[in-house]
Amino acid sequence: MSTKSLKDNNYVCPVCKQSLTHKPHGLFCQKDGVEYPIKNSIVDFVTEDLTKSTSPVLRLVDKLDELAKIYEGPSWYGTMDKLKAELNLPSIQEMATIMTNTVAAKDGLGLDVACGTGFITRSLAQKMRLVYGIDISMGMLGKATEYAQGNGIENICFARANVERLPFPGGVFDGVTCSGALHLFPDTAEALSEMSRVMKSGARLAVQTFVKQGLPTLKMIFERLGASNPFGSAEALEALHLFDVEELDMYLSQTGFRGFEYNIYGPAILFHAEKG
Numbered sequence: 244m245s246t247k248s249l250k251d252n253n254y255v256c257p258v259c260k261q262s263l264t265h266k267p268h269g270l271f272c273q274k275d276g277v278e279y280p281i282k283n284s285i286v287d288f289v290t291e292d293l294t295k296s297t298s299p300v301l302r303l304v305d306k307l308d309e310l311a312k313i314y315e316g317p318s319w320y321g322t323m324d325k326l327k328a329e330l331n332l333p334s335i336q337e338m339a340t341i342m343t344n345t346v347a348a349k350d351g352l353g354l355d356v357a358c359g360t361g362f363i364t365r366s367l368a369q370k371m372r373l374v375y376g377i378d379i380s381m382g383m384l385g386k387a388t389e390y391a392q393g394n395g396i397e398n399i400c401f402a403r404a405n406v407e408r409l410p411f412p413g414g415v416f417d418g419v420t421c422s423g424a425l426h427l428f429p430d431t432a433e434a435l436s437e438m439s440r441v442m443k444s445g446a447r448l449a450v451q452t453f454v455k456q457g458l459p460t461l462k463m464i465f466e467r468l469g470a471s472n473p474f475g476s477a478e479a480l481e482a483l484h485l486f487d488v489e490e491l492d493m494y495l496s497q498t499g500f501r502g503f504e505y506n507i508y509g510p511a512i513l514f515h516a517e518k519g
């Protein structure tokens with residue numbers, strides 16, 4: 244089986260989870276009568292206008308598209324890494340390495356949820372057979388594709404999709420990562436439950452998010468990032484879901500995970516769990 248047909252075979256309709264038919268410019272769901280367009284090899288599974296979403300975070304999608312232009316550049320990751328060094332937190336590279344080593348299964352299928360410009364997706368791709376990166380921002384996904392191609396990485400597919408409606412069949416992934424996004428999802432349990440659905444039994448999930456007691460530090464980080472940070476507004480800050488450990492433990496057991504283990508680094512928590 245060629246890489247291309249393998250990649251194509253893994254997508255299903257995010258709504259009804261039925262298989263999709265190839266059209267010249269998209270993937271078509273016969274049951275729902277919906278065509279998901281393919282632009283620059285990125286399948287767009289998000290059919291609603293997110294700028295009109297009820298979620299204040301999803302409404303920031305335009306700002307994420309803008310942020311994509313400077314992400315991984317000196318002004319964003321540079322500032323982030325300087326801040327992390329000051330606060331004695333792991334760097335973005337260190338986080339990516341920890342998460343990759345936690346979930347990567349040799350010859351396995353990987354998924355990076357809310358992949359942004361694909362920093363962790365690329366790291367996972369070095370250890371797995373094929374990796375999917377999904378995000379809601381086409382701007383981020385465009386950059387992610389550019390960076391992957393620039394690095395000569397061919398075993399990654401990027402798609403635009405909501406975490407609550409992943410375009411994959413159940414029980415296919417050997418490892419899943421989600422970095423810097425769980426606190427942004429409108430419904431944590433729904434997001435975790437959908438990630439759990441697409442994972443094989445025994446597969447690992449690694450997540451980096453933020454804890455409740457980290458709010459003052461997070462506010463300081465957001466101030467330092469200034470205008471380039473789309474989450475810095477009072478409304479966005481209000482919408483962030485910061486966690487405590489017991490709460491995460493509860494969500495994970497409710498959504499089919501076991502073996503919750505975590506480390507807290509300042510405002511951040513890095514945890515992993517296994518699909519039961």
Ligand SMILES: [Zn+2]
Binds near residue numbers: 257261274275
């Ligand atoms: Zn469908």
